[in-house]
Amino acid sequence: MVVAMSTAARATDPRLTLDPDLARRLGHRVVDALVERLVELPGLPVGERAGRDEMEARLREPLPEEGCDPERVLETVLHDVLVPGLRVDHPRFFAFVPSPGNPVAVLADALAAGFSVFAGAWLGSPGAAMVETVVLDWLRDVCGLPGGAQGLFVSGGSTANLTALAVALDERAGSERPRAAVYVSDETHSSVERALRVTGVRHVRVLPSDRHQQLVPGDVAAAVPADRAAGRLPACVVATAGTTGTGAVDPLEELREVCDEHGMWLHVDGAYGAAAMLSPHGRARLRGIELADSLTLDPHKWLFQPLEAGCLLVRDGAALERTFSTTAAYLRDAAGAASEVNFSDRGIQLTRQFRALKLWMSLKVYGAAAFRAAVEHGLALAEHAERRLASDPAWEVVTPARLGIVTFRARRAGASPAELDALNAGLPAAALADGFAYLSSHRVQGATALRLCTINPRTTREDVDSTIDRLAALAQGAAHA
Ligand SMILES: Cc1ncc(COP(=O)(O)O)c(C=O)c1O
Structure with missing residues (x-):
């Protein structure tokens, strides 16, 4: 219902102010x-x-x-x-990639908007530029990238991937871009497909992932000579560190070797998964992430920031400016000293929101130890869910707990594969209508799998258990419908 015009409507205020008390x-x-x-x-x-x-x-x-x-x-x-x-921040929201957020960061977003911070140039806000520089250095160190790596905050993983591909293509193909070939897997996030379209890449090799949902380095190495023979320029491999579907991590060290052998750029999409570098268990899973030429990671996913906050780190930091820096007479006055960072020279946006503030403020208020514990909690919850599902004959675990994601499906004696597919495919919508918990689905090994992504630090084991119980009841109801 549209709220009716107040009878106490105020006189038109062409200065768009608000009385301080109001x-x-x-x-x-x-x-x-x-x-x-x-x-x-x-x-x-x-x-x-x-x-x-x-x-x-x-x-x-x-x-x-x-x-x-x-x-x-x-x-x-x-x-x-x-x-x-x-x-998406509900403790029983397990669908897609949740965005758990935190209250300190919400207040930071309000401050950034309220103080009208222009984070495009040092002149606009030296505080914003310095905070962004400091947070990026923290993330660079967490991810093990070398000192020369630089980056920027963007709206999210899609923009980070687009920004990375623009740099990769400039660095590895230059004016030969029409010949550039890029290698991805069938589990690569769809934002990469869009980024390749936008950057005008004509030769995209979508390689089938293996039975662990990983890109196979040998398949990339085998595709390269054929592309060269056909006059193409193998330019970039996009690996994923935490696939959206099942949490798989591509073999990053081996892919680095293939890239080195053929002079290709290695972009790693760690939009949700790279945050696990905070924990020892996550670091073991993400071995080789530090070898990336560019790395996407999204604070608005597993670093507990409200939407929007994405981030890109580039090993050779100067490459960002080679791609994006421009000059304009009307911006001469904002140029600044060489040591002062103008983040608009590193990406697509001139006018930029102060996105780094929320991560900086929440890391200072809670401390990295709390973030590490929160990430470890998410990893442990998925393992708990896997154990719970594996111990119950009503469920089949499809892929094990990996970086906070477990996939599984309902079983039913005597059901055909098509009936099982229909049963499982219907459960997310049934769960949403029920309202208690939400999860999503994916296609794994040619069949529908349900998927829990357990990265909310306020989710309890009881939330996971009661969600599985509720799903079992919904599956039972669907079977008798
Ligand atoms: C691996 C991966 N890459 C990229 C993205 C896109 O990120 P965004 O939705 O922030 O643009 C996602 C989103 O879930 C993702 O999981």
């Missing part, structure tokens, strides 16, 4: 709503569907010529805009 009152209401939501979250449904008709009815209205009471507008936001949809 601003404080509204601000307190906003903070109260944020805190209440966090307190209530575990008891709320994990998501609420709303179709186009319903949302049209709630929100369609003509452009309002006159202003409306801000408290009423806030009510509309809280009830009609923000309620329907997925609660």
Whole structure:
């Protein structure tokens, strides 16, 4: 329902200001709503569907010529805009890649917006540029990249992958880009396909992953001579450190060797998985990540930041500026000294949000030890889920717990493969309608598998157990439907 125009509509304010007392009152209401939501979250449904008709009815209205009471507008936001949809930070949201967030980072985002920080140039905010530099150096060290590696914050993994590919193609193909060949696997994230389209790559080799969902270095090595013979220029391998589907990590050390042998760039997409470098167990799984020429990692996934926060690190940091730096007469005054970083020279955006602040503030408030424990909790939860599923004949574990993801499927005696596929494929939607927990599905070894991604540090073992129990009941219900 659209909130009616307040009878106490204020006089038109062409300066777009807010009375300080009203601003404080509204601000307190906003903070109260944020805190209440966090307190209530575990008891709320994990998501609420709303179709186009319903949302049209709630929100369609003509452009309002006159202003409306801000408290009423806030009510509309809280009830009609923000309620329907997925609660990706809910402790029983196990679908896709959750975004658990943290409250300190939410406040940091508000500060960055409220102080109108321009994070494109040192001149705009030396504090923002320095904080971004410091956080990037922390992430570089966590991931084991050398001192010369530099990077930038972007909106998310898709933009980080696009930025990385633009650099990789410049560095390895230059003006020969039309001949460039890029090697990916059938488990590579779809954002890479989009990035390759945008960067104009015509020769994309999608290699089938093996039975562990990993890219096979020998297959890349075998494809290269054929491409060369056909006049193509093998330029880049995109490896994944934590596939979205099953948490698999491609053999990074071997892929590095293949790249070195053939002069190719190694981009590693660790959008969700690279955060596990914080933990010893994760470091063992991610061996070789430090050999990447470029590395995507997304703080808005397993580094517990609210949307949006992605990050790209590039081993030869100067390569970013070689691709993206530009000059313009109207920006001369923002040039700054050589030691001062203008992050707009490292990526696509000139005007940039201060995304690094939230990660910096939350790492300072909680400490890296808390982040490490939070990551380890996610790893342990997936292992717990795997044990639980393996001990129950109603379920089959399809892929083991890897970097916080386990895949599995419901079994049913006497069911054909097609019936089993239909049963499993229907469970995510049934779970969402039920509202207790949400998970997603993937195709693994030619069949539908259910998938839990357990990276929320506020998820408990009981949440995992009760989710599996609830799924069993939903599967049982579907079988008798
Ligand atoms: C491995 C991987 N790469 C890239 C992405 C895309 O990231 P974003 O959605 O932040 O653009 C994802 C998202 O889940 C991912 O898991």
